[in-house]
Amino acid sequence: RARRRHLRRHPAVVExxxxxxxxxxxxxxxxxxxxxxLDAAAQSTPPAAAGSVTGRVxxxxxxxxxxxxxxxxxxxxxxxxxxxxxxxxxxxxxxDGVAPGEYVAxxxxxxxxxxGVEDAPHRLVRVAAGAEADVALAVPSGRTLARAHCGKRPRxxxxxxxxxxxxxxxxxxxxxxxxVVVTWSEVVIDQRGLRRxxxxxxxxxxxxxxxxxxxxxxxxxxVADATLGxxxxxxxxxxxxxxxxxxxxxxxxxxxxxxxxxxxxxSSRDSASATAAGVAMARGSARLxxxxxxxxxxxxxxxxxxxxxxxxxxRTDADGGFALLGLxxxxxxxxxxxIGFAPKRVPVELSSTRATAATVxxxxxxxxxxxxxxxxxxxxxxxxxxxxxxxxxxGGGHFVTREDIDRRNPTVVTDLFRGVSxxxxxxxxxxxxxxxxxxxCRPVVFVDGVPVRDVxxxxxxxxxxxxxxxxxSGPAATPAQFNQGVQSGNCGTVVIWTRQ
Numbered sequence: 001r002a003r004r005r006h007l008r009r010h011p012a013v014v015e016x017x018x019x020x021x022x023x024x025x026x027x028x029x030x031x032x033x034x035x036x037x038l039d040a041a042a043q044s045t046p047p048a049a050a051g052s053v054t055g056r057v058x059x060x061x062x063x064x065x066x067x068x069x070x071x072x073x074x075x076x077x078x079x080x081x082x083x084x085x086x087x088x089x090x091x092x093x094x095x096d097g098v099a100p101g102e103y104v105a106x107x108x109x110x111x112x113x114x115x116g117v118e119d120a121p122h123r124l125v126r127v128a129a130g131a132e133a134d135v136a137l138a139v140p141s142g143r144t145l146a147r148a149h150c151g152k153r154p155r156x157x158x159x160x161x162x163x164x165x166x167x168x169x170x171x172x173x174x175x176x177x178x179x180v181v182v183t184w185s186e187v188v189i190d191q192r193g194l195r196r197x198x199x200x201x202x203x204x205x206x207x208x209x210x211x212x213x214x215x216x217x218x219x220x221x222x223v224a225d226a227t228l229g230x231x232x233x234x235x236x237x238x239x240x241x242x243x244x245x246x247x248x249x250x251x252x253x254x255x256x257x258x259x260x261x262x263x264x265x266x267s268s269r270d271s272a273s274a275t276a277a278g279v280a281m282a283r284g285s286a287r288l289x290x291x292x293x294x295x296x297x298x299x300x301x302x303x304x305x306x307x308x309x310x311x312x313x314x315r316t317d318a319d320g321g322f323a324l325l326g327l328x329x330x331x332x333x334x335x336x337x338x339i340g341f342a343p344k345r346v347p348v349e350l351s352s353t354r355a356t357a358a359t360v361x362x363x364x365x366x367x368x369x370x371x372x373x374x375x376x377x378x379x380x381x382x383x384x385x386x387x388x389x390x391x392x393x394x395g396g397g398h399f400v401t402r403e404d405i406d407r408r409n410p411t412v413v414t415d416l417f418r419g420v421s422x423x424x425x426x427x428x429x430x431x432x433x434x435x436x437x438x439x440x441c442r443p444v445v446f447v448d449g450v451p452v453r454d455v456x457x458x459x460x461x462x463x464x465x466x467x468x469x470x471x472x473s474g475p476a477a478t479p480a481q482f483n484q485g486v487q488s489g490n491c492g493t494v495v496i497w498t499r500q
Contacts, residue, residue: 049099049100049129049130050096050097050098050099050100050129050130051098051099051100051127051128051129051130051131051132051133052094052095052096052097052098052127052131052132052133053073053083053094053095053098053103053105053125053127053132053133053134053135054092054093054094054095054132054133054134054135055071055092055093055105055134055135055136055137056087056090056091056092056093056136056137057069057071057087057091057093057107057109057137057138058091058136058137058138058139059111059138059139060138060139060140060141060142061115061139061141061142061245061247064091065087065089065090065091065092066087066091066107066109066111066139067087067088067089067090067091068086068087068109069086069087069091069093069107069108069109069137070084070086070107070108070109071084071085071086071087071093071095071105071106071107071137072084072105072106072107072108073095073098073103073104073105073125074103074104074106075099075101075102075103076101076102076103076104076124077101077102081099081101083095083098083103087107098127098133099127100127100128100129101126101127102124102125102126102127103124103125103126103127104122104123104124104125105122105123105124105125105135105137106120106121106122106123106137107120107121107137108120109139111139112139114164114165114247114249115139115140115145115163115245115247116145116149116163116210116212117139117140117145121137121138121139121140122137123135123136123137141244142160142161142241142243142244142245142246143243143244143245145161145163145245146160146161146214146243146244146245149161149163149212149214149245150212150214150215151214159214159215159216159217159218159240159242159243160216160217160218160240160241160242160243160244160245160246161212161213161214161215161216161240161244161245161246162182162212162213162216162222162224162238162240162245162246162247162248163210163211163212163213163245163246163247163248164210164211164247164248164249164250165205165208165209165210165211165249165250166178166180166205166209166211166226166228166249166250166251166252167209167249167250167251167252168231168251168252168253169251169252169253169329169330169331169349169350169351169352170253170329170351170352170353172251174205174207174208174209174210175205175209175228175231175252176205176206176207176208176209177204177205177228178204178205178209178211178226178227178228178231178250178252179202179203179204179205179226179227179228180202180203180204180205180211180213180224180225180226180250181200181201181202181224181225181226181227182200182201182202182213182216182222182223182224182238183198183199183200183201183222183223183224183424183426183436183440184198184199184217184220184221184222184223185197185198185199185220185426185434186199186217186220196442198436198440198441198442200440201213201215201216205226216240217240218239218240218241218242218243218244220239221237221239221427222237222238222239222240223235223236223237223238223424223426223427224236224237224238224248224250225250226250226252226331227252228252230254231252231253231254231330232252232253232328232330233250233251233252233253233330233331233332234307234308234309234310234328234330234331234332234333235308235309235332235333235424235426236248236308236331236332236333236347237333237345237347237427248347249331250330250331251329251330251331251349251350251351252330252331253284253286253328253329253330253350253351253352254284254329283310283312283326283327283328284326284327284328284329284350284352285326285329285352286326286327286328286329286350286351286352286356287323287324287325287327287355287356288307288323288324288327288334288348288350288355288356288357288358289321289322289323289324289355289356289357289358290321290322290334290357290358290359290360291316291319291320291321291322291359291360292305292316292320292322292336292338292359292360292361292362293320293359293360293361293362294341294361294362294363295361295362295363298320299316299318299319299320299321300316300320300336300338300341300362301316301317301318301319301320302315302316302338303315303316303320303322303336303337303338303362304336304337304338304411305322305324305334305335305336305360306334306335306415306418307324307327307332307333307334307335307348307350308332308333308334308335308345308418308425309328309332309333309418309419310327310328310332310418310419311408311418311419312324312325312326312327313408313409316336327350328350329350329351329352330349330350331347331348331349331350332347332348332350333345333346333347333348334346334347334348334358334360336360336362337411338362340365340366341362341364341365341366342362342364342365342366344360344361344362344363344364345427346358346360385467385468385497387479388467388468388470388495388497391470391479392468392470396472396477396479397470397471397472397473397477397478398420398421398423398470398471399468399469399470399471400416400468400469400471401468402466402467402468404416405463405466410463411463412433412458412463413457413458413461413462413463413466413496414433414435414457414458415463416463416466416469417435417469417471420471422437422438422473423435423436423437423438423471424436424437424440433458435457435494437471437473437491437492438473438491438492441491441492442491443471443491443492443493443494444482444492444493444494445457445493445494445495445496446482446493446494446495446496447461447496447498448496448497448498449481449495457496461496461498465498465499466496466497466498466499467497467498467499468496468497469494469495469496469497470482470493470494470495470497471492471493471494471495472492472493472494472495473491473492474491474492475492477492478492478493482495
């Protein structure tokens with residue numbers, strides 16, 4: 001209460017410190033209280049008998065100095081005697097004129113709020129007359145935070161924790177009740193042989209927007225997203241350290257259906273079919289600009305940039321710059337690709353009220369193989385391209401035509417599945433992409449009417465060789481000739497047609 005009274009009396013100090021959240025605001029009030037105590041101490045303590053305290057505050061999760069932390073030094077014998085300072089860009093602080101005695105040193109920072117830390121870390125410091133004491137303060141380690149949130153025994157071998165806040169994309173207000181889901185794949189060996197299965201770990205954000213997911217595998221490439229009614233985020237990649245903690249905030253924003261945008265570009269029949277199939281890609285009024293560069297800072301011209309969950313793509317100019325418009329608000333993944341480099345993906349926070357800037361550094365060169373020409377004659381197989389046209393006019397599924405392929409100019413085949421409602425394109429951690437349907441399950445794939453299994457379509461098919469793609473979300477929507485295997489537990493079908 002006393003700290004809040006100080007805040008009301010000195011709002012200019014709070015504004016100057018740039019401390020907006022509750023814990024930081026209380027820290028500002030403590031600084032004001034400490035200032036008065038410091039004056040009293042200076043009058044009662046001879047200058048020659050005073051000591052000093054120096055130290056540094058570290059963010060243990062990033063191993064980086066913590067700038068802007070509000071450091072407090074409170075006497076154990078007389079709590080009204082206190083000193084305060086703020087850390088610089090190197091995380092250092094210095095206090096002069098400290099009366100000899102024992103003190104409790106602690107700090108406040110917004111990062112503690114983001115980690116759900118209610119009690120500020122503190123250390124005991126002894127100050128001698130005319131001497132300098134040194135103290136090191138730090139954000140609790142990932143293992144300590146994991147134990148605090150999930151208990152002493154994590155579930156599973158080398159399990160880790162993912163936590164963060166769910167917030168509104170424009171106001172940054174917490175969104176209690178937001179659902180955060182993490183998905184990943186695991187290789188299973190049992191009586192049925194070796195196969196890959198999808199796993200899901202859901203949780204719900206509490207009253208202050210904080211969510212915590214315990215027992216996540218540290219050796220898996222995971223994808224996470226958040227939803228709350230019509231609000232949603234995009235999918236972002238996530239990894240957790242063994243027995244440790246990783247932090248990922250989600251901002252959620254409303255988006256409009258891309259089917260409405262497409263309606264102005266297609267015939268009424270095509271638009272009706274797309275709407276009936278439930279096709280929706282995230283769109284909005286957010287703007288994203290930035291640059292793509294190499295590790296040495298050189299611009300990368302002609303790089304393909306895209307936002308996961310949206311059909312908005314672009315190319316970088318000669319200076320490596322790009323600008324994307326019509327994006328949804330929220331946390332999304334920006335991906336950049338260029339010949340000679342591995343794809344790079346970074347999370348971006350998009351807002352409908354302000355533009356977002358991002359820099360992507362392509363830091364993993366890949367070897368370019370000499371081209372090889374293979375001559376051969378494809379086997380005779382049945383093709384039903386007439387049926388493809390008829391089915392695309394009738395609806396019941398999502399259809400990608402040759403015109404769509406030319407317009408989107410994809411780099412790989414799986415790019416054509418991005419932005420389709422109920423479809424996820426999930427990274428394998430540098431080893432290509434998987435196409436998953438609603439619920440994270442794997443569809444049956446047909447190529448020119450022939451079922452194929454365990455095939456990386458980006459390795460065997462090229463966008464320039466395709467005529468069209470059909471996507472069906474379940475057995476009820478799948479035509480009878482492609483219903484093979486769907487009834488046995490699969491969730492849908494993908495049919496790909498190639499040129500002869």
